Amino acid sequence: MSNILNISPSPHVHGKETTQKLMFGVVVALIPAFITSVLYFGIGAIIVTATSVISCLVFEFLIQKFIFKKPLTITDGSALVTGLLLAFNLPSNIPVIIIIIGSFVSIAVAKMTFGGLGNNPFNPALVGRVFMLISFPVQMTSWPVPSGLKTGYIDAVTGATPLAIIKEGLKNGEPLSDLMDKVPSFTQMFLGKMGGSMGEVAAIALLLGFAYMLYKKIITWHIPVSIIGTIAIFTTILWLNNPEQNATPMFHILSGGVLLGSIFMATDYVTSPMNTKAMILYGCCIGILTVIIRVWGAYPEGVSFAILIMNAFVPLMNAYIKPKRFGEEVKNG
Amino acid sequence: MLKTFPSGGIHPPENKLTANIQIGHLPVPESVTIPLSQHIGAPATLIVNKGDYVKTGQLIATAKGFVSSNIHSSVSGKVNKIDTIIDTSGYRQPAVFIDVEGDEWIETIDKSDKIVRDITLSPEDIKKRLLDSGIVGMGGATFPSHVKLAVPEGKRCNILIINGVECEPYLTSDHRLMLEKGEEILIGISLLMKTLKVEKAKIGIENNKPDAIAHLTKLAAGFKGITVHALKLKYPQGAEKQLIKALTDREVPSGHLPLDVGAVVHNVGTAYAVYEAVQKNKPLFERVVTITGKSLTKPGNFVVRIGTPISRLIEAAGGLPGDTGKIVSGGPMMGKAISNQDVPVIKGTSGIVVFPENESEREESGPCIRCSKCISVCPLNLEPFLLMKLSEKGLFERAEKERITDCMECGSCSYTCPAHRPLLDYIRLGKSTVIRMARERNLK
Numbered sequence: 135m136s137n138i139l140n141i142s143p144s145p146h147v148h149g150k151e152t153t154q155k156l157m158f159g160v161v162v163a164l165i166p167a168f169i170t171s172v173l174y175f176g177i178g179a180i181i182v183t184a185t186s187v188i189s190c191l192v193f194e195f196l197i198q199k200f201i202f203k204k205p206l207t208i209t210d211g212s213a214l215v216t217g218l219l220l221a222f223n224l225p226s227n228i229p230v231i232i233i234i235i236g237s238f239v240s241i242a243v244a245k246m247t248f249g250g251l252g253n254n255p256f257n258p259a260l261v262g263r264v265f266m267l268i269s270f271p272v273q274m275t276s277w278p279v280p281s282g283l284k285t286g287y288i289d290a291v292t293g294a295t296p297l298a299i300i301k302e303g304l305k306n307g308e309p310l311s312d313l314m315d316k317v318p319s320f321t322q323m324f325l326g327k328m329g330g331s332m333g334e335v336a337a338i339a340l341l342l343g344f345a346y347m348l349y350k351k352i353i354t355w356h357i358p359v360s361i362i363g364t365i366a367i368f369t370t371i372l373w374l375n376n377p378e379q380n381a382t383p384m385f386h387i388l389s390g391g392v393l394l395g396s397i398f399m400a401t402d403y404v405t406s407p408m409n410t411k412a413m414i415l416y417g418c419c420i421g422i423l424t425v426i427i428r429v430w431g432a433y434p435e436g437v438s439f440a441i442l443i444m445n446a447f448v449p450l451m452n453a454y455i456k457p458k459r460f461g462e463e464v465k466n467g
Numbered sequence: 468m469l470k471t472f473p474s475g476g477i478h479p480p481e482n483k484l485t486a487n488i489q490i491g492h493l494p495v496p497e498s499v500t501i502p503l504s505q506h507i508g509a510p511a512t513l514i515v516n517k518g519d520y521v522k523t524g525q526l527i528a529t530a531k532g533f534v535s536s537n538i539h540s541s542v543s544g545k546v547n548k549i550d551t552i553i554d555t556s557g558y559r560q561p562a563v564f565i566d567v568e569g570d571e572w573i574e575t576i577d578k579s580d581k582i583v584r585d586i587t588l589s590p591e592d593i594k595k596r597l598l599d600s601g602i603v604g605m606g607g608a609t610f611p612s613h614v615k616l617a618v619p620e621g622k623r624c625n626i627l628i629i630n631g632v633e634c635e636p637y638l639t640s641d642h643r644l645m646l647e648k649g650e651e652i653l654i655g656i657s658l659l660m661k662t663l664k665v666e667k668a669k670i671g672i673e674n675n676k677p678d679a680i681a682h683l684t685k686l687a688a689g690f691k692g693i694t695v696h697a698l699k700l701k702y703p704q705g706a707e708k709q710l711i712k713a714l715t716d717r718e719v720p721s722g723h724l725p726l727d728v729g730a731v732v733h734n735v736g737t738a739y740a741v742y743e744a745v746q747k748n749k750p751l752f753e754r755v756v757t758i759t760g761k762s763l764t765k766p767g768n769f770v771v772r773i774g775t776p777i778s779r780l781i782e783a784a785g786g787l788p789g790d791t792g793k794i795v796s797g798g799p800m801m802g803k804a805i806s807n808q809d810v811p812v813i814k815g816t817s818g819i820v821v822f823p824e825n826e827s828e829r830e831e832s833g834p835c836i837r838c839s840k841c842i843s844v845c846p847l848n849l850e851p852f853l854l855m856k857l858s859e860k861g862l863f864e865r866a867e868k869e870r871i872t873d874c875m876e877c878g879s880c881s882y883t884c885p886a887h888r889p890l891l892d893y894i895r896l897g898k899s900t901v902i903r904m905a906r907e908r909n910l911k
Contacts, residue, residue: 138806138830139791139792139793139794139804139805139806140792140793140804140829141557141793141805141806142793142828143803143892143895144795144797144799144800144801144802144803144804144876144891145799145800145801145878145881145882145891146793146795146800146802146804146820146826147479147480147636147799147800147826147829147882148797148823148829148881148882148887149477149479149882149883151840151883151884151885152885152886152887153828153833153836153885153886155885156836156838156885161509165521185860207833210833212769212836219599220692251833251834252834252835252837252886253834294641312669313729328630354843399629403836403837403839404836404837406837407839408837408839408842408850408852409839409842409850410843410889412693426796452853456850457842457849457850458848459716459721459848459849459873460474460708460712460718460721460846460847460848460869461719461720461721461722461723461845461847461873462706462720462721463718463720
């Protein structure tokens with residue numbers, strides 16, 4: 135025994151949870167989506183994911199080592215999660231150099247300029263993705279058609295996403311019932327057999343990841359459920375109001391980035407509100423904004439923008455929406 | 468569904484290593500050190516001098532003012548010196564050093580094992596007896612019991628809550644007491660009910676102690692108005708406000724006392740001490756202490772005389788293990804790490820936990836990732852991450868608005884934080900500063 139006793143203040147035990155474990159929990163939850171993306175998009179999925187993850191890690195390492203000059207925290211897993219999520223938001227045929235630029239924006243601009251993990255106001259992966267979408271609109275919206283493991287990389291056969299088919303079609307005055315025949319069935323959409331970002335297509339894989347994160351208590355249900363619920367309610371109203379102009383709620387939920395966004399992006403600890411009341415409000419606002427952008431906006435897809443817009447409101451929500459304190463109300467016994 | 472308090476709370480590993488070990492008696496040591504401040508409130512006033520011979524149970528210091536407590540000698544022998552010591556609180560306190568000679572008890576104490584069931588004293592006499600006997604809250608907070616029993620004008624009490632939760636990991640002194648002294652505890656509760664003039668008493672016990680729940684439920688059938696309630700396992704259920712919420716659904720308002728919702732809370736250990744003081748005329752000079760730790764060879768529960776050095780307890784548990792890194796007085800969640808083994812057992816010492824070196828150092832802390840786990844475990848629905856930040860930056864006015872003084876320092880936030888941030892350390896700093904500021908403001 136050392137002669138010196140430790141006299142740190144209480145508590146003297148710790149729950150053994152660590153930032154690293156939480157981050158790797160998210161990584162585990164993303165595995166099903168990664169597997170389905172490889173099954174549908176082949177080698178391209180692997181190249182995009184590897185490039186994104188490696189470049190995010192390298193940029194974080196370089197900035198911490200040469201600019202921050204503080205102890206390296208590259209192993210905390212946060213850059214790994216950002217890299218994976220960025221990759222999952224990209225088409226599987228996007229050139230490597232664009233991925234590296236996107237990773238740089240995610241890590242260097244969106245995360246490290248604010249001081250690194252815990253300080254960034256906007257979701258780094260989404261900032262990277264939106265930067266790429268605006269800067270490289272052609273490459274970012276040519277979606278390979280899922281055609282199994284043999285799918286090539288840059289030369290993959292491409293097609294439009296279900297959301298884009300509907301958006302374009304409605305703009306050209308085609309009736310929705312005809313358009314619905316051109317998009318995959320709900321079963322196919324649920325399994326992910328449609329064009330789109332490589333990680334967002336397979337609803338089943340994302341829901342598996344959601345269940346895992348709930349089970350492991352990595353996230354709570356509040357944000358994903360309020361986003362999906364709001365989208366469901368809002369699109370139901372539109373659909374009932376005019377079924378020839380508006381797609382069904384099921385279509386909206388299964389298409390595009392709703393599930394990936396609500397389960398993995400909107401729940402990012404750093405950029406989401408910190409108490410349940412604010413979480414639900416935040417989720418509802420994301421849901422409403424998503425539908426507004428999809429139905430009335432210029433882009434067929436709106437989840438990324440909706441989340442980024444709501445990220446900006448998070449500090450305000452944290453400051454003004456407070457949990458109801460124990461003993462706040464004076465009641466008589 | 469089992470009852471519990473609604474929001475927050477954690478489930479630390481229980482590690483109740485000594486739950487099945489009968490309470491033993493620790494031999495009277497050759498000398499004791501009895502601090503004059505073992506309770507919340509003013510230190511007691513010394514009434515013996517160096518060289519005096521005192522008997523076991525003899526009054527050696529009297530309560531100074533209403534919120535204070537009498538202190539009795541726990542041994543017979545000669546007062547060797549009166550000096551200051553560093554006690555479990557970490558502060559320097561005056562204390563009486565007594566060299567033991569034999570074990571001669573004062574004559575008034577009923578030393579027999581016979582259980583005295585008849586309650587003869589009037590409420591006023593019971594209160595006086597508790598004051599005379601130096602009874603304080605035995606759960607660890609050591610609030611003088613007679614103060615809690617004095618219901619002020621205009622307030623009314625209609626329920627007595629008995630805390631048998633023992634939600635701290637490792638500790639088992641209350642658990643053993645409930646199993647071995649169940650009837651005495653129930654008589655003690657009846658005495659408290661008589662004093663408070665209440666008809667109902669609820670004993671709350673967490674369901675990790677099914678034997679104690681069954682035992683007391685069976686015994687309580689013979690007592691009017693006392694019921695036993697199994698509670699869902701959740702820390703910090705033993706906290707006064709959380710326990711009242713769990714058992715009665717009454718919520719004590721922020722900054723108020725349980726009496727404001729008509730409840731008074733006492734610990735099972737206190738109920739036992741009340742029984743001994745009133746029915747056996749025995750002042751509080753010994754208590755049950757759990758001595759435990761994963762590396763100890765013979766952990767156990769012992770009746771220990773107040774003032775016994777902790778080193779004697781550790782010897783009785785097989786000696787200090789070679790890998791010891793920390794000794795904690797109290798439970799691992801809220802107890803205090805002590806700096807040396809000469810520190811004496813006092814009225815509030817419910818247990819001593821010895822931690823091996825690999826469990827006594829904290830992990831390095833990282834940046835807050837805003838995961839909000841601290842908020843979700845806070846039983847008072849505070850925002851620990853924010854309170855820490857405000858305290859760190861010296862923004863104490865804002866911390867006060869965010870109700871930093873509501874914090875009861877249960878440690879659930881620090882326990883949960885994945886970034887290992889020292890949340891509670893900073894909250895304590897902020898809380899004490901805010902309390903000082905408020906006091907200065909009131910003086911103006």
